Amino acid sequence: MTSNLSNAVKLQQQLDKERRLVSTDSYDLSVGQLLSMFEAGEIEVPPEYQRQFVWDEVRESQLIESVLLGIPIPSLFMATNADSTWEIVDGVQRLGTIAHFSGRPDLLRKVVKNEPLKITGLDKLSALNGETIEGLSKPLQLMFNTRPMRVTVLNDKSDQGVRFDLFERLNTGGISLTNQEIRNCVFRGPFNEDLKRLSSHASFLSSVKIKSGDQRNGTLEEFVLRFFAFFDNYVGFDHSVKDFLNEYMKYRASGRLSLVEERLFKDTFDVISQNLPHGIVRGQRVTPVNLFEGVAVGVALAIKSGRPVHPARLAGLLGDSNLRKFTTGATNSKKAVVGRIEYVRDALVR
Known part of the structure; x- marks a missing residue:
C-alpha cells in the first residue's frame, strides 16, 4: 500500500511538472487564411520536411474531397518561432496538399510541385476527377477556401526541450525525420x-x-x-x-x-x-x-x-x-x- 501511494505521488509530481512545460493555443482558420499565411512566409516548412512531400495524387485528391465534404481533418500542429511566425510540426502533407491544389505559383514552389493538383481517383465526388481548382465554379472555389481547419500552436512559453519532444512524437509524415x-x-x-x-x-x-x-x-x-x-x-x-x-x-x-x-x-x-x-x-x-x-x-x-x-x-x-x-x-x-x-x-x- 505504501509503495502504491508513493508511486501515485511521484506520478502526480511528474505530471504536474511536465504539463506546465507545454503551453498551446488553438485556432480554427479557413483554408484561405492558412494558404495566405503560408504564402506570406508566416507559416514555415523547414527544408528538412521537403522529404515528406510524398503523397501521390490519389491520396491528395482524397484529402481535398474530405475538405469539400466537411469531413473533419486532423489538427495541424505548429510551433511558434521567435519572430512570431509558425513552423509546422505535424501536418506537412495536409498543408502541402491544399497548397498544391490552390495552384498559386509561390505555393507550388514551396511544396516542390510543378503543376497544380489535378483531382483523380475519387468515388464519392467522381465529377471532380480530372479537374484543377481553376475548373471549379466560383461558388465551389469559395467553399474550398472558406472551409475551416483546426490548428494547434505550441506557443513561446514552452521550452525547446518540449519542442524537440513534440517534433519527435508528432512527426507522422510519410518519411519520418531523423x-x-x-x-x-x-x-x-x-x-x-x-x-x-x-x-x-x-x-x-x-x-x-x-x-x-x-x-x-x-x-x-x-x-x-x-x-x-x-x-x-x-x-x-x-x-x-x-x-x-x-x-x-x-x-x-x-x-x-x-x-x-x-x-x-x-x-x-x-x-x-x-x-x-x-x-x-x-x-x-x-x-x-x-x-x-x-x-x-x-x-x-x-x-x-x-x-x-x-x-x-x-x-x-x-x-x-x-x-x-x-x-x-x-x-x-x-x-x-x-x-x-x-x-x-x-x-x-x-
Whole structure:
C-alpha cells in the first residue's frame, strides 16, 4: 500500500511538472487564411520536411474531397518561432496538399510541385476527377477556401526541450525525420549553420562513410555535432546520447564555433584522412558512431594536448583488441565512452 501511494505521488509530481512545460493555443482558420499565411512566409516548412512531400495524387485528391465534404481533418500542429511566425510540426502533407491544389505559383514552389493538383481517383465526388481548382465554379472555389481547419500552436512559453519532444512524437509524415533533422528545426541558429558547413569539409567526408540514403537526412551533421559535444564534455556523458546531443545543441544554438574550434576540427580530420585512407571503418561500408567518437575525439584531444602525436598508429588502432572492448557491447555506457576516447588519445601521444 505504501509503495502504491508513493508511486501515485511521484506520478502526480511528474505530471504536474511536465504539463506546465507545454503551453498551446488553438485556432480554427479557413483554408484561405492558412494558404495566405503560408504564402506570406508566416507559416514555415523547414527544408528538412521537403522529404515528406510524398503523397501521390490519389491520396491528395482524397484529402481535398474530405475538405469539400466537411469531413473533419486532423489538427495541424505548429510551433511558434521567435519572430512570431509558425513552423509546422505535424501536418506537412495536409498543408502541402491544399497548397498544391490552390495552384498559386509561390505555393507550388514551396511544396516542390510543378503543376497544380489535378483531382483523380475519387468515388464519392467522381465529377471532380480530372479537374484543377481553376475548373471549379466560383461558388465551389469559395467553399474550398472558406472551409475551416483546426490548428494547434505550441506557443513561446514552452521550452525547446518540449519542442524537440513534440517534433519527435508528432512527426507522422510519410518519411519520418531523423533526430538531427528535428534538431535542425528546433535549434536553429549560427551553431547549426556551422555544423552544416563543416559537414561538407573534404577531409571529414573522406573519413566518415555513410549509407547513400543518409546523405541528405542530417546524418553527416550529427557526426559533426557528436565531435564537438563529446570533445567538450565526454566526461559528463551519462548514457542517453539523444539527450546529451540535444542539451549541447540547445546550449550552443545562438553562438558560432570559434576559429580555434574550427581549426581543430579540420586538423583532426586532415590527420585521420591522411592515415586512414578508407575512412573510420573496420571492413564495413559505413562508419560506426562509437568508433567515430573514439577515433575523432581521441585524435582531437591528442592534438590539443600539445604533446608529440604519432598519427601513423591510427591504422593499427582500428583492429586493436582493447579498443574493440570499448566499441562493442554496452557502447553507450559512460565507462565505454570515456574508455574509447581516452584509449585513442593515449595511444597517439605516449
